[in-house]
Amino acid sequence: MTGNESRTQAIYEITNREPIEAKAPKKLEDIWASNVFSLSKMQATLPKDVFKSLKETIKTGKKLDPSVADTVAGAMRDWAISKGAMYYAHVFYPLTGGTAEKHDGFISPQSDGGVISEFSGKLLIQGEPDGSSFPNGGIRDTFEARGYTGWDVTSPAYILENEMGATLCIPTVFVSWTGEALDKKTPLLRSIAVVDKAANRVLKLLGNTDVAPVNSSCGAEQEYFLVDANFANARPDLLLAGRTLFGKAPAKGQQFDDHYFGAIPPRVQAYMHDIETRLYKLGIPAKTSHNEVAPGQFEIAPVFESANVASDHQQQIMTTLRDAAVDHGFMCLLHEKPFAGINGSGKHVNWSIGNSTQGNLLDPGDTPEENLQFLAFCGAVIRGVHLFGPLMRAVIATASNDHRLGANEAPPAIMSVYLGSQLEDIFNQIKEGKLVGSSHKGVMHLGVDVLPPLSKDAGDRNRTSPFAFTGNRFEFRAVGSSQSVSGPLIALNTMMADSLSWIADQLEAKVGSGSSPEETGNAVQAILKDIMDKHGVAVFGGNGYSDEWHKEAVEQRGLLNIPTTADALPYLKESSVVELFKTTGVLSPTELESRFEVYAEQYILSIEVEAKLVVDIAKTLIYPAVMRHLGEAAGTVANLSDIGVSVDKTPVEKVAGLAKSLLDGANELDSAIAKHDFGSTEEHMDYCAGTIRDMMNSIREAADTLEGEIADDLWPLPTYEEMLFIK
Template sequence: MSEKLTDIFGIDVFSDAVMIERLPKKIYSALKKTIENGEDLDPNVAEVVANAMKDWAIERGATHYTHWFQPMTGITAEKHDSFISPTSDGKIIMEFSGKELIKGEPDASSFPSGGLRATFEARGYTAWDCTSPAFLREDALGVTLCIPTAFCSYTGEALDMKTPLLRSMEALNKQVLRILKLFGHTDIKHVYPTVGPEQEYFLIDKSKYLKRDDLIFTGRTLFGAMPPKGQELGDHYFGNIKERVASFMKELNIELWKMGVTAKTQHNETAPAQHELAPIFTTANIATDHNQLIMESMKRIANRHNLACLLHEKPFAGVNGSGKHNNWSLVTDTGRNLLDPGKTPHENTQFLLFFTAVIKAVDMHADLLRVSAANPGNDHRLGGHEAPPAIISVYIGTQLEDVLNQIMKNGEAKSCMVGGKINVGVHTIPELYKDASDRNRTSPFAFTGNKFEFRMVGSSMSVGMANTVINTIVADVLSEMADELEQAEDFNLAVHDLIKRTITEHIRVIYNGNGYSQEWIEEAERRGLPNLRSMVDAIPALVTEKAVKLFEKHNVFSKTELMSRRDVLFDSYAKTLNIEAKTMISMAGSQFIPAVVKYTKILADSINSVKEAVPEADISVQKELLIKTSGLLSEAQSALQKLRDLIKEAEGIADGEKKARFFYEKVKPAMEALRTPIDTLELIVDRELWPVPTYGELLFEI
C-alpha cells in the first residue's frame, strides 16, 4: 500500500519534478526565480512553460484547461476552454499559448464586487499564480487542466481571495527578513507563512438530504428537534469509522493525494455524523488552494457514495458545529521554523521577539481577526460552548507564561519549565514524555508548540482572508520593531527591552483559562477586549481609519478594496438570511402546518368517534393533545405571518448595512420564533405524518 501511495502522490500535479523533466534548464531556472524570488515573469518563459504544460496534460488525458480562481463568493470559479484549434484542412491541432496561460478573461460583473464592477462593466482578468502548481482534475467532464490564478478588475482592483493573500505574504516576507538580518541571518532569502487548515464536515444520507428543502437551499436545518441521543456520551468522537464513511474517506484520500494535497489525519469528530480531515502544513497560498480542493472534492465524492457533505458551520442545532482550525507559522527557505521555541525558550531571543510580535498584533487588531472569520453560519457557532468565544485572546501555555512573567518582572528569564514524564502505572507501558504545557480547546488563538492555531474560521469559509489578516498584522508589528531596532546603538540591549515592553503592554490579550465561561466574558470586558458577537457587528472593522492605514501601508488592500469587501459581506449576510427566511416560510406553510392540521383532524375525529361509541369513556388525553397541538399551531401560524411581513419590509431597504442589521435584529429573532413551536410539534405529531426526515434519521441512519 505504501508503494502504491508513493506512486500516485502528486501524479496529477505539474510539480517541480515534472518541470525539471520537461523544461529546458534556462527556462526552469528563470521560472524558479519568479516563484522563489518574486522576479517578473518573462513572456518567453511563459510560452515554453505553456507548451510543456499542455503536452503533459494531454498525455494525461486532458482535453480542456481552466483558470481556477477564488472570487469573493468564498468558493472557486472556472471557465473551461478546450485545447483545440482548427486548421485550414478542416482538422484540429492542440494548442496552448503563453498568453492563454498568463491571462484569462472571465466576466467580472456577475461576481460579488461591492460596487467595484457594474453590470455594464463586465471585463475582468485572471492572472496565472505560478507559485501554486497547476493540477489535473478528473470528474464527469473528463480530465481538466486547472491553473490557479488571481482575479482582478479591468481597473486593477483585487476581486478575489488570492491576490490580497499573495500581497500579504510579500509584505510579511519583507519585514521578517529585516528582523532576521539584525540577528545576523544573511543566508535567508525568503520566509513563508505556512498553514495547515483542519477541515470539519458532516456526512448524511443523500436520499434523506433531498427530502429537506432547508438543507438543499441553505446547507443547514432550519427546523428540527433533538433526538433522545446526541453527542453526550462522547462515543462518536475518534470512534470506529463506519463502512460507508470509510469508503468515502478512502476515495477522497486517493483523489487528494493525486492532486498533491497532503491529506494526513482523518477521524470522527464530536457530533454524530461529523468528521475531520487535516493536511500537512504548506505555504499559505498553496494551503488555501488545497483547502478549496478538499471542500470541492468532499462534496463531489460524497455524491458518488449517495452521501451529502455538509460544510455549514451549524447544520444541526443542539450538537457541535464545524470549524476550520487554521494553524499558522513562519518558515525560512533554509527550513527553520521561526516559531519553534527550542528546548530553552527563555534563552531564544529571536523566538521571543517573533512570539511577542504575534501577541501584539493579535491584541492591536483583534477586530480584524474577528471579521476574517465572519460569515452568517459562524454566528451560530462562535460564543457557543463548542467553539471559541467571539472575544479574541491568546493562549500561550504555562511554560511560556512563566518565561514572559520572568521577563516582565526581572527584565530577563533565567529558567523555563520542562515537561517531565508520565508513568501510567502499568509496567508494560513505557513512561511518556509530556509537553511543558497543556492545550486549550477554548482559545480562539492558541500557541501549540511551534505554531499559532486560529480556531475561529468557519468550516465553509476560505482561509484566504484569515491568513491575509494574520500576515498583514504581524508584518506591521515587525515593521515597527525593525524600525526601532535598526536605529539601536546596542542591539542586544534594545531587543531585550523591546520584548519586555511589548509583552507588558499587551499582556491583557493572554488568557490560559476557560474561554467558554461567563467569568471570562466579564474579565475580558474589564480588560477592554472587544466582543463582536455577530458578523454584522464585526464587518465595520474593515474600514476603520486604523484598518485602512494598516492595509494600504503594506499594499495589501486599498481603501476602495476594503470598502468593497465591507459591502460584499453586508450583502452576503442579508441575502443568506433572506434565503433562510424564505425557505422557512415555504416549509412551514406547505409542509409543517398542513401536517399538523391533518394531525389535529385525526385527534378531533378520534375524540368524536370515541365519545360517540363510548359516551362515558375518558377522552382527556386526546383533548389535552388537541388543545396543546392547536395552541402550538396557532403560535406557528402567527410567527409565520410575522416573518412574511418582515421579509416584505426588508425588500424596501436599499442601504446594505441597514438591511443586514434589519435581518440580524428583526428577521433572525422572528425565524427563531417560528422554529420553536414547530420543533415542539415534531415531538407530538405522529411520526408517519411528519413531512421531513428527523434529526435522528439524519444523524444516525447512515
C-alpha cells in the same frame, strides 16, 4: 422511526444500499501528485534555462520572465493531453468564497477545415472572464464587464478528472480592468510578500546574515458532516441553506462522547479512502481523518504547506469532499452548524512563518527563554492580536459561523491569544523586567513496566481559545468550516508584517546595525516589555467559555466581544484597519471597502434565504401535517365522546395552540422579509441579526415542539434521529 412514505422509502434505500465495490489499493508512490505539473515534471520536460528561471520564480519570488511562457505552455499542454485532457481552465477564487473556473478547449480550427491542439504562453498567462457578474462591492458596474485572470506560477497546475474526461487547471489571480483585486488570491500573495520583507528586516537586525525568503504556512483541519442523500434531498433547508432550520433534538446526541475518535463506519471509511486517493493524485498531503465529536461528523487534516498552495488545496479539498459524497450516496455538509444542539464544524487554521535558513520562526526550541528570535516573533503575534482582534473577528464573520462562535463548543467571539503556561510565564517575567528561566518538557512514568516513558510538553493546550499556541505554530480555531482560509491568512500575515516592521523600527532606533549580541538582546527584551505593558491584556490562558472571562475581558481588559457578523463586518471600515492594509499595500481602501460590501450582502442574502425557507416549510409542509393530525385527533375525540368515553383534550388543545403560533409567526416573518427601506447596510444587517433571526427562532421553537407532539407517520421531514444515526 417508520415515518411517512418518503421517510420510509429513504430508510429502506439506505439500509438496503449495495456497498461500493472495493478497488485494489494502489501504492502511494504510484499515485502521489500524478495529476500535478510539479517541479519534477517541469524539470523533465523543460529546457534547463527555462526550468531554472521558473524554479527561481517559484522558490524566491523573483519576477516571472514572460519569455519562458510559450515553452512552459507547450510542455504543460503536452503533459495534460497525455493525461487525457482536452480542455484547460483558469481557476480563480472570487469573493463568494468558492472556486470559479473558465474552461476552454485546446482546439484551434485551421483554414483547411482541420484542427490542431494549441495552448500558447499568452493563453497560459492571461484570461478574461466577466469582471462584473461576480461580487465586487461596487468596483465594477454591471455594464463594465472586463476582468482578467493571471497565471500564479507559485501554485502548480493540475489535472481535474471526472467521468467525462480531464481538464488542465491553472491557478490564477482575478483582477478588474482597473487593476483592483476581485479575488482572495491576489491579496494573499501580497500579504506573503510584505511579511517576508518585514521578517527579513527583523532577522538581519538580530544578527542573521544569510536569510532566505520567509513564507507563512498553513495546515487547516477541515470538519464536515455526512448525511445520506435520501434524507438530504427530502430536506429543502439542507438543499438550499446547508443547515436544518427545523428539527427536534434526538434522545441521544453526543452526550456519551462515544463518536469522537470512535470506529469509523465502513461506508464512511470507503468514502474517506476515496477522498484521500483523489487528493493524493492532486499532491494534497491529507494525513489525518477521524470521527469528530457529533454523530455524523468527521474531520480531515492535511500536513503544513506554504500559505498560498495550502489555500488553493483547501478549496480543492472542499470541492472533492462534496463531489465524492455524491458518488457514495451522501451529502457533505460544510455548514458551521447544520444541526442545532449538536457540535458545530470549524476549520482550525494552523499558521506559522519560517524559511529555509532560520527554519520555523515560531518554534521555541527546548529553552524558549534563551531563544531571542522566537520571543521577538511571538511578541509580534501578541501585539497584532491585541491591536487587530476586531479584524480577526471580521475575517471569520459569516451568517453560518455566527451559530458556532461562543456556543461552548467553539472559541468565543472575543479575540485573545493563548501561549501556554510556560510561555505565558516567560512573557510575564519579561513584563516584570526579570527573565530568569522557565519550566521545560518532562517525562511521564505511567506505572506500567511494559509501557515506555512518554514525553510531556512544557504546557497544556486550550481548546477554548480562539488563537492558541500549540507547540510551534498558532491555531486560529475560530475559522468556519465552509470558509476559504485566504481571508484569515491575509489578516494574520498583514498583522504580523505590521508588528514585525514596528519591532524592526524599534530595534534600529535602539541599537542600529553592528551592535553586540548583548546589546541586541537587551533591546529585544525592552521591546518585548513594551509589548507586554501595552498589549499583554490579549494573553489569556483560562476558560474562554466562562462568564467570568467574558466579564473580565470586556470590563477589565478592554477587549471587544463581537457576537454577530453584523457587529463584526463594520470593523473592516475602521480607520486603523484601513490604514493597516493601505500602508502594507495588501488592500487598497477601495478594495477593502468592496469586501465589506460583498460580505455584508452575502450575510443579508443568507439570512433572507433562510427566512424564506422557514416560511415555506412552515406553511407548506409542517402546518398541513399538523392539521391532518388535528383532524384525526379531533375525530377520534368526538367518536369516543359519542360512546361515553371521556378523553383528555389537553394534547389536542396544545397542538392547536402551537399550530396557531407557527402559522402566525410564519405570516409575520413573511411580512418582515419584505422590508427593505434601510438607511444603511449596517442597519440592514442589524435587522437581519436581530428581528429576522429572532422571528425565525420563535417559529422553530413552535415547530420543534410540534414534532414531539404529532403522530410520527405524519411528520414530513427526516428527523435528527434518522439523519444522524442511519448510515
